[in-house]
Amino acid sequence: xxxxxxxxxxxxxxxxxxxxxxxxxxxxxxxxxxxxxxxxxxxxxxxxxxxxxxxxxxxxxxxxxxxxxxxxxxxxxxxxxxxxxxxxxxxxxxxxxxxxxxxxxxxxxxxxxxxxxxxxxxxxxxxxxxxxxxxxxxxxxxxxxxxxxxxxxxxxxxxxxxxxxxxxxxxxxxxxxxxxxxxxxxxxxxxx
Ligand SMILES: [Zn+2]
Numbered sequence: 364x365x366x367x368x369x370x371x372x373x374x375x376x377x378x379x380x381x382x383x384x385x386x387x388x389x390x391x392x393x394x395x396x397x398x399x400x401x402x403x404x405x406x407x408x409x410x411x412x413x414x415x416x417x418x419x420x421x422x423x424x425x426x427x428x429x430x431x432x433x434x435x436x437x438x439x440x441x442x443x444x445x446x447x448x449x450x451x452x453x454x455x456x457x458x459x460x461x462x463x464x465x466x467x468x469x470x471x472x473x474x475x476x477x478x479x480x481x482x483x484x485x486x487x488x489x490x491x492x493x494x495x496x497x498x499x500x501x502x503x504x505x506x507x508x509x510x511x512x513x514x515x516x517x518x519x520x521x522x523x524x525x526x527x528x529x530x531x532x533x534x535x536x537x538x539x540x541x542x543x544x545x546x547x548x549x550x551x552x553x554x555x
Contacts, residue, residue, distance in 0.1 A: 372401055406425075432456060439531055458530055464526075476554075
């Protein structure tokens with residue numbers, strides 16, 4: 364494990380923790396704290412450095428920095444406006460961390476919200492932007508189906524893309540992660 368692995372794992376830990384604390388704060392201010400475990404064993408497979416295994420988040424530390432640096436080599440998909448492929452910004456590890464954290468916190472929320480509230484290929488959200496994201500994930504999963512439970516992964520992937528695009532837009536306006544955490548938590552959803 365390198366120092367970089369710990370640095371990245373800690374940033375993920377912090378981001379998940381901050382988002383989770385807002386999403387799982389109910390009206391009475393009662394907090395259902397999450398357990399986030401930094402695992403020092405190698406990940407179960409090379410694409411699987413983080414998972415939500417009810418009721419715990421697991422972050423596999425060895426090799427996580429290299430994994431995210433490789434994953435950040437593509438472009439960030441922006442769906443709000445019709446960007447041409449060549450105009451899309453490059454992904455960054457920071458953006459990926461936000462996407463992964465939102466994805467995993469949504470997996471936790473899936474245990475508390477009814478299945479018919481999850482995003483799915485047949486749902487048509489009233490929000491035009493979310494509808495674009497749903498259609499995009501539908502196409503993506505058509506060519507590259509997810510491992511694990513299709514419905515769970517579809518729903519979490521929609522949240523992941525929406526969170527990354529929101530984060531990117533906010534950073535363009537000079538905002539930092541800390542100030543937009545509550546808005547990202549709103550994208551993930553709320554306890555019923
Ligand atoms: Zn997932």
